[in-house]
Amino acid sequence: MAARHTAPPSLRIPDRASAQHSWRSPLFEAAEIGARIDRREFETSLLDLRVALVNAQYDLRKVNFPVLIVLVGDDRMGLSAVVNRLNEWMDARYVHTRVFGAQTEEEQHHPRFWRYWRALPGRGELTIFTGPWVLATIKDRMADAIDEEEFQRRLSHMMRFEQALLDDGALVLKFWLHLPKERLEKRLKKARKNGESSSPHAIDTLIHEHYDEFMDLSERLIRKTDIGEAPWQIIEGSDNRHRDLTLARSILAGLSARLDRARAEVPPPPPPSPDIEPPNQLATLDLRPKLSRKEYKEQRDALQDRLRTLSARARDQEVATVLAFEGKDAAGKGGVIRRLSAAMDVEDYRIVPIGVPTDEELRHQYLWRFWRHLPRRGRMVVFDRSWYGRVLVERVEDLVDEATVRRAYAEINDFEEQLVEEGVLLLKFWLHIDDDEQARRFAARERTPYKKYKITEEDYRNRARWPEYERAVNEMLARTSTDLAPWQLVPANDKGYARVRVLREVCDALARITGEPSERD
């Protein structure tokens, strides 16, 4: 793992320990080469470069991967200039540029990465992410608005976000525009002298006044989020022509290499070594719990009253809730969800049934379709089937390879961690019934007046494949039942018991997060 410099081409970076008591960072120093390009050389180079860039864009529109260009750094004015340059040199119609500044109200009401997910390029598209969002993390740390642990956590989410995109086939090119200290000083002096605005830009001043700390945090950010497939490239901003040409060439090189790779026959990844068989949690689940009709009705009514109060409280306290339901066919997900929704105000919840993805969804990393449905603060989203489809049906039906399934566990855990860390209440339920009960329910459905429950051949086929599903479920439980987001295994042979159990879990969790005194008080 090494940050790559565009010029000179390679560089050894010493361990952080040896550098941390000096602002003179070898990482940035190496970029401060003071290279200049004169106008003549610039214009000659530009002609071919632009043709090549636009042609690469054209080829890109026919491929099956997205391109994300990340442009950040300490050189605020340089960033703005260079983004405009890229839009001028490339075919601007096929460059989406997203400038991430202060969050809008809509964005503030969603988890931090929601706006990045929404703005991601689809396959065959190119998007530039720019703006002060990376600086914001550094500024927050400098101001002690976040502690060291939170700083590290944010970096690790950034890295895993990129990694998920890379694993999905994306080309990610990351550039850090750097201005040497003396150039920054000159700019500040000039700004004060010109007096266009009463004072120079706040970020420039902040960087200047806390240069050591700022550069130290920047370096740590770069090191931590440096990924083999997507290393940071540091570009010096002192000479505009050098900066623009270096960046454009580097983008072209990145695009060309990735296009070549796409054209080549890529052998499928080797199958991962087989896992130790996960413990069979399903087999040991006690499915006997049962409620009498009277017990069920009494408890259901009491819990629904409680849920009514608690969901109103969650809305008032702006707590977002995400419920994910998975389960064996005919285990009764629909019935459970209806008992929940009946006790809430329609304005407060939304049910999202997960079926076949749309083509817009297929053009993005698979978690994109879940990010887009996340609730605002104060609202609840109930996923009827969920992102776990990747490690269940998609795995068993061989729609994805084993390496992808392995990665999915980590991607899912990171996704859920982000939600929980940002205050979202997340609960996930597996509703379970045994084979006999399933057979009884299939038979009952043959006689139901509800068309949607009519049993098809596919249901019987899925039933026959249960051993494979069971193994997938057990592995899912083992790998994604985390402290922050544990699975709830719900015995559902008795419908009433399952409904009451889920109602109670949801109520208890809402009570905890909204600080309600326990039921007895």
Next chain:
Amino acid sequence: MAARHTAPPSLRIPDRASAQHSWRSPLFEAAEIGARIDRREFETSLLDLRVALVNAQYDLRKVNFPVLIVLVGDDRMGLSAVVNRLNEWMDARYVHTRVFGAQTEEEQHHPRFWRYWRALPGRGELTIFTGPWVLATIKDRMADAIDEEEFQRRLSHMMRFEQALLDDGALVLKFWLHLPKERLEKRLKKARKNGESSSPHAIDTLIHEHYDEFMDLSERLIRKTDIGEAPWQIIEGSDNRHRDLTLARSILAGLSARLDRARAEVPPPPPPSPDIEPPNQLATLDLRPKLSRKEYKEQRDALQDRLRTLSARARDQEVATVLAFEGKDAAGKGGVIRRLSAAMDVEDYRIVPIGVPTDEELRHQYLWRFWRHLPRRGRMVVFDRSWYGRVLVERVEDLVDEATVRRAYAEINDFEEQLVEEGVLLLKFWLHIDDDEQARRFAARERTPYKKYKITEEDYRNRARWPEYERAVNEMLARTSTDLAPWQLVPANDKGYARVRVLREVCDALARITGEPSERD
């Protein structure tokens, strides 16, 4: 055109003139029938009704039209209760309910109907629109926040919005929940007595205190937005069971009738009578205007400087801008757009190239895909090809029938009217070249180093069909060049002239709307 009552089944409504000096509106009175349903009858009816409703939902998921249920009225508490009831009785997983209350910040920054378009059901989906949004228009009028003309305009946009959906095949069911005056009085008394909150709900009080005016405006709203295919149905809210059952039955009847119609063989609409040939504006356009290289460069640079200033001003003043570009193949749209974008900050504009629609887009009315890209206030969106595709390429290639094309003109005019009325700067350009120039450019493209300009067979095929396109363009110009949104015909045989001409038009329009003094000052 007549408002239909669910019970009694039909009613003659006298002219508005005879009713306008009395709050005793025959429209609402007819609904005040005081019907009651006892618990026993209610529960017996409910069983079959729910099975039938859920089965209709199931059938609906396999059809090719969307269902929109509009639930509004003067009975605030009734609305909330009834929406929850519907979600309970139907399969809530396949009911989307959108409660339109106060606008979010994001919504405030877009044209009024943007949030409704975004929330529309796709084909095979069912959405309930509810909330105080219709009341908001009445409240605004009562408070004189809008004048009579604006009131009428809003009603006419509501109606045309629905009409566009209906013409696209949607089933639209509209219900107005009405509470008689004496019931409203009782509710207010009870609220004051209970003192749950210090005062009864603001809307209830407002309605009560200005009952005559409120009912008068409601009646006018209902009459004006009553459409043959989607009449308002007024339901009395006095008895909960009667209200809920009447509504559910009415929805079931609507769904069933529409499902039957979908199953029946529907003959295509008869071709409309042929039009008088539109004037050939293209043929009379003078294509000779031309600039020398020097003139071009000077004027371009000056105009780009001006655009830089003006687009910053538009951002500061929160003026949204929409530019639509259409033109003959090889007329130079891309070159013009690049000259515009080069003079703006990437944060301020977005270019949206319009190609083949995605499947999510195909599931909605064709204007949906343009609504979703409309700019926030202070931003610009440049459409490279536009909603005019429906009356150009889709028409010439026989992708839509003539009746649909006829409707599209009105739909487009209404769409554009909404934008302009809400302060969006809208400009639309047709770039024109003659056949000889097109032939020259095609030949030149054969030699260009840019792959994306390579000429294909299809380009020559389109060229051969030009007479049909020309007729379509001329009709489009005749029917959609309105006072609010006139077409700009741009002679583009000379690329420099066309670029400068468009730059100037955009600058002048921005200057007018931002109140810049004329160029001379």
